[in-house]
Amino acid sequence: MTHKTPTPDTLDRLAAVVGGKHAIRNTAEMDGYMREWRQIWVGRSPMVLRPGSTGEVSRILAIANETGTAIVPQSGNTGLCGGQTPTDDGHEVLLSLDRMTRIIDVDANDNTITVEAGATLKSVQDAAAAKDRLFPLSLASEGSCRIGGNLSTNAGGLNVIAYGNTRDLCLGLEVVLADGRVWNGLKRLRKDNTGYDLRNLFIGAEGTLGIITAAVMKLYPRPKSHETAFIAVPSPQAAVDLLSLMKELSGNRVVAFEIIADFALEITIRHAGARHPLASSSPWYVLAELADPVRGAMEALLESALEKGLVTDAAVAQSDSQRAAFWSCRELISESQKPEGGSIKHDISVPVSRVPAFLEQADAAVSQLIPGSRFVSFGHMGDGNIHYNVSQPPGMDKTAFLDSWNAMNDVVFDVVAKLGGSISAEHGIGRLKAYRMPKIKSAVELGMMRDLKRMLDPNGILNPGRVLPE
Structure with missing residues (x-):
């Protein structure tokens, strides 16, 4: 079965699952779900469904699978590759997880947090902080992106160097399969060698194999202090050498190491009101951060780097506000390009x-x-x-x-x-890069991916045309 334009009867059945209030059919009310912030991807849909529970997601997919209705899952709608936006032919039903926002549990002893997939990244960070724990995933869009989308694209962000991608931060998942079955894999275990790792099938799959509805994520002790520096370097090679030096001399306490071209900094100053952190310009900059360092460690590192010719100038943040100003120079770059x-x-x-x-x-x-x-x-x-x-x-x-x-x-x-x-x-494949998959994957890789898709979604209703070209 291929996906079809849903009939009025199918739409009524889907709407009945969530109730009329949460089944949006008005074009104006759907508009925010139909376009992403760059306005590159703009779609149409007969309906936006906003389920409030895993059970409702399950019933929606059972109906969709029976009727051959294509479903496009969406979390925070912050993706950049079109994976979360319906096509413009108007036959794909959008399923938004923006009502499923519960923080289910925070366990400081297990260092875990269990959340629904619609919880914003910022709300997860805040819930962890309330228990003096750190959830280290950090993105510029953290106030609006949601955990389901972070998992579905295997988001990276600022702290991958120390904590890994979203995949590395996940212990367990709850997933609704294409036919409506629910896999409850919400385990807190750090070790579980009982067969295939089903969890990792769905992380990075962009909703093409199942819809993630909840997750158990790892937490870490909250750092008590940071040392943050904005550093001028003469070249990218100097930045690579500086990274090696900082890892070696800091006891591997580097939690962020961002490179920024001079033109990228220039446009944040021009369009976003950022202030240059240093007295003069440089071809390249590094924004580096240490967590719980020995007092004065950053200054000592920079002195050593200066002696080796890896650094030409630097400023170490002396306050939380100065640290925030350094980071704003990095976080405002994308918006400043417009x-x-x-x-x-x-x-x-x-x-x-x-x-x-x-x-x-x-x-x-x-x-x-x-x-x-x-x-x-x-x-x-x-x-x-x-x-x-x-x-x-x-x-x-x-x-x-x-x-x-x-x-x-x-x-x-x-x-x-x-x-x-x-x-x-870290942004996924979506619709933007799906056509390139045959160029970058071997026939064996593509064959295995297609076999998994056919097994878990034989009617092709889940996010069709994303990740794998049709």
Whole structure:
């Protein structure tokens, strides 16, 4: 069975599961669910369903599977690859988890937190903090992104260098399968060697194999102090060497290590009101943070780095407000690109040691394709994940620039492949990159992925056309 345009009777049956108040059919009321913040992905849907429980999700999927109705799950609608947005043909029903927001349990002894998938990342962080614990996943969108979406895209963020991706932070899941069956895998166990790891099938699957409705996540002791520095470095290679030095001399207390190109900082100052943390400009900067360091550790590290020629200037935050100001320079970059015109974004990863080679080769390839392109390169240097964003040349027509999206992807992704990297580090595949999967996956890999999809979703109702091309 292939997915069909839902009949009025099917829509009425689906609406009855959640009640009329939570089954939105009015186009104006659905609008916020139909578009993502960049306005690149804008869809249509006959209905938005807002279930309030796992049981309601189960009944919705049972009906959808019976009738061949395509379901697009959505959490916070902060994704950048179109995985959470319906297509514009109007036959996909959107299922939003924005009512399923409960913090079910926080256990400081087990260092776990159990939450519904619609809980915002910020609410999970706050619930952990209330028990003097840390939930270390940290993203610029943490006030609006939700745990279900974080898990479905295996989100990364600022602290992957110390704590890992969302996958590494998850102990257990509750998932509703395509036919409505519910798998309750909400375990707090740190060790469980009883067969296949079903949990990891659904993390990073972007709702194509099942809908995550709840999760058990890991917590950590809350750091009592941080030392944060905004550092000028002469080159990306110097940043790589600085990272190695900081890990070695700090006792591996580095919890964040972000690289920022000068142009990326420049636009946050120009458009977002950020203040330059240093007295003069540098080609590149690093924003680094240590957790629970020995007093004065950051200054000692920077002195050693200065002697080795890895650092040309630096400022260490002397207060929480100064630390926040440093981080705002990093977090405001994406928003600050908008006034600069068209922007083509890439979320790539390469081995940390190859980041300098990637930046040099990608810049050269893009400049040859579109002379005058401006590079807004920044991101998680500590784990090799670079947000390689390219702003249009001054004076170029925005539409003409954006029309080169696929051509630019091709040249950038060719460099990524040559360096043994990935075209998606933490934003997922969605609709944006699904067409490239046959180019980056072997026939064996794609075959296994398709076999899993057919087994768990034989009627193809769950987020069709995302991750795997149809």
